[in-house]
Structure formats: structure tokens, C-alpha cells
Amino acid sequence: MQKAIVIGAGPAGLSAAIYLAKANVEPLVIKGVTPSKYLMTTMEIDAYPGFPLGVNGPSLLDDMSKQAEYFGARIRTGSVKSADLSKRPFLILTTGHGSIEIEPIETESIVIATGASFKSLNIPGETANFGRGVSTCATCTGYFASEKKVVVIGGGDSALEEALYLTRYASEITIVHRRNELRASKGMQERARQSKQIKWMLDVTPLEILDDGHQVSGLKVRENRTGLETVVPAERVYVAIGSTPNAVFLDGQLPVGRRGHLMVKPGTTETDIPGIFACGDVQDDRYGQIASAVGSGCMAAGDCERYLEGLQG
Incomplete structure (x- = not known):
């Protein structure tokens, strides 16, 4: 007992x-x-x-x-x-x-x-770079994004909260979301869209997190409508999908x-x-x-x- x-x-x-x-x-x-x-x-x-x-x-x-x-x-x-x-x-x-x-x-x-x-994307490069540029918590590691280009993956309130927090540190934030519409509340969307540091890449599917052997270097995505694959330059990637x-x-x-x-x-x-x-x-x-x-x-x-x-x- x-x-x-x-x-x-x-x-x-x-x-x-x-x-x-x-x-x-x-x-x-x-x-x-x-x-x-x-x-x-x-x-x-x-x-x-x-x-x-x-x-x-x-x-x-x-x-x-x-x-x-x-x-x-x-x-x-x-x-x-x-x-x-x-x-x-x-x-x-x-x-x-x-x-x-x-x-x-x-x-x-x-x-x-x-x-x-934390829910995972299950794409190449995610697990290998977790803790080395890939994170699920901006408030835990945001300082290390100082003056860097970062990507936040997700379309809900948590993703936009992460992005808004990162505006204190990062030089540029790109929000990547699979759908053409966000799930976040209207108020949260309005706050995020008012930030000049935040860019948007909607209706794309994340394919792979890239690295240069030492740190994250970008996110490969596919445009859902055209099938075209492109790379979003980034030194840090935050996964915020719940x-x-x-x-x-x-x-x-x-x-x-x-x-x-x-x-x-x-x-x-x-x-x-x-x-x-x-x-x-x-x-x-x-x-x-x-x-x-x-x-x-x-x-x-x-x-x-x-x-x-x-x-x-």
C-alpha cells in the first residue's frame, strides 16, 4: 500500500x-x-x-x-x-x-x-531537428529566434499566439497553414494581420524541414492548387498544430x-x-x-x- x-x-x-x-x-x-x-x-x-x-x-x-x-x-x-x-x-x-x-x-x-x-507533422527533418531549431513552444525558446527568419506552422489560436510572441525577437515570421482559411478567432487574426513582421503562406502543405547540417535552413512546402514545390527560408520552425x-x-x-x-x-x-x-x-x-x-x-x-x-x- x-x-x-x-x-x-x-x-x-x-x-x-x-x-x-x-x-x-x-x-x-x-x-x-x-x-x-x-x-x-x-x-x-x-x-x-x-x-x-x-x-x-x-x-x-x-x-x-x-x-x-x-x-x-x-x-x-x-x-x-x-x-x-x-x-x-x-x-x-x-x-x-x-x-x-x-x-x-x-x-x-x-x-x-x-x-x-504535441501533435507532429510527421515529415522528414522534424524529429531530427527537434530542439535544434524545431520547437513547439515560442515562449520557451523565443529568445533564440532573435533577428532570425522563422516559420510558424498552424492556423489556430495557438499558432497565431506563437507568431505574435515571436514578433518581439524574430526579424520575420511566416505563418504556414494547410488550408486557405485560418481556424483562429477573428480577434486573433486581426491582431496578427496588423503586424508588419508576419507574412502569410496559406493553402500549402509542409513537406520537409531542411537543415545545413548544423541548424534549420528552411521549410519545403507544396502549393495545394498548383502542386508547385518551394522552400521558405527559415532558421527556426515552430510547430503549433495542437x-x-x-x-x-x-x-x-x-x-x-x-x-x-x-x-x-x-x-x-x-x-x-x-x-x-x-x-x-x-x-x-x-x-x-x-x-x-x-x-x-x-x-x-x-x-x-x-x-x-x-x-x-
Whole structure:
């Protein structure tokens, strides 16, 4: 029987683990085989507090893990296949790294910090250059776009938000979208069209992200009407076509918002089921920053600690 299990070892989950461990809860952290893909593949983060020259994503995540373990958290690599939240104690079924054997674990509380997966274009050059000029977060890496030509791929509010943020740094931003019409709200479109730095390339299909062996050099696209292929010069490419919260293993046991994020009570990390908490990008459909994930992880630890104290009292 565990007092608390933290599912996920990204910035939200590890922050929750640190605070729970400091409270002598001794949490068990289930770390995915590829925890926090964004941090593990991003070599340059410029917006996390305390690092004036930026910070390396994998190093930041490694330091968080060591800090959690130092205070008494236990970290186990594996996957959560399913969870039964219908009765107490809660039951999760996990598999270890490289194993197919199912292990049941009972726990008094669960902190869900499984994050969200950014949707990919699945074109050549995207994966190879991720973290080396390809990014999914302008506010995390925007400074490194200073005085550069950049491409933002997408047509929704998130894509235009990325483009508008990048006007602070980039010399030129080209928005590339598959359709001839944008999905973004009218207000967001009006703001973007007022910027002289933003150019538009609509009704084109991204084909390949090009590089010169050291950094991104452009985006190859095909014009949908003519079939003509051209290259958009760019030193950075931002993919902003949406994300999907990682909550499939819950099988609909918790309510979600319109985009699939777990819903929590306002001002807390509490879900509709007492003893189940959610933090980070799996429940955050607005901010999506490392710092906000860390903050909600701290909140989840506090909420969980108070819940466990109530059980004892």
C-alpha cells in the first residue's frame, strides 16, 4: 500500500514528488520510458526562472529527479496501463521498463502529471531537428529566434499566439497553414494581420524541414492548387498544430474539458474524485509553460498532503 503515487516524471510530477517527499509522504513516482519529451529533446530553454543564460532541458529534468530522490521520493521507470478509481484504495496496473508483466499497486492517493503530447507533422527533418531549431513552444525558446527568419506552422489560436510572441525577437515570421482559411478567432487574426513582421503562406502543405547540417535552413512546402514545390527560408520552425493530454489510461473515469484536459476544481488541483489530483499540462489548457507546470505540481503536493492528513485525522 502506497500513501501517494505520482504518475509522470516531468516538471509537474517531479515538483509534486519533491514537496510530498519533504512532507515525509515518501511518494512513488512512475516515470514513463520517455518522460517529458519536450524537456528531453530541447537543448535551449530561455524562459525558466533562475537561468539568465538559458538552461538545457535534459539537465533541468535530471536535476529535478535527483532533488526528488534526495528528499525521499522513489522513482520507478514503467508505464501505467490502467487505473481503477471507483473504490479505495485506488488500484493502478503498471508494467516495468522492458517488461510485459502487469503489477498491481494500491495507493491512498494519486497525483496525475502525465502531461500532453504535441501533435507532429510527421515529415522528414522534424524529429531530427527537434530542439535544434524545431520547437513547439515560442515562449520557451523565443529568445533564440532573435533577428532570425522563422516559420510558424498552424492556423489556430495557438499558432497565431506563437507568431505574435515571436514578433518581439524574430526579424520575420511566416505563418504556414494547410488550408486557405485560418481556424483562429477573428480577434486573433486581426491582431496578427496588423503586424508588419508576419507574412502569410496559406493553402500549402509542409513537406520537409531542411537543415545545413548544423541548424534549420528552411521549410519545403507544396502549393495545394498548383502542386508547385518551394522552400521558405527559415532558421527556426515552430510547430503549433495542437496537443493531446495523456489521459487515455483513465478510460473516461474523470471529466475532461473540450480539448481533453482533466478538469479540476477552481484554484486547486482536486478532481471530482477525492484523493485524485491533476497537475501540469494534462489539466492545463491555457498556459503550457514549464514554470506553470512546476507551480501546479507544488499545488498538487499540498492538496494531496492535506487529503492524507484528513484520512489520518
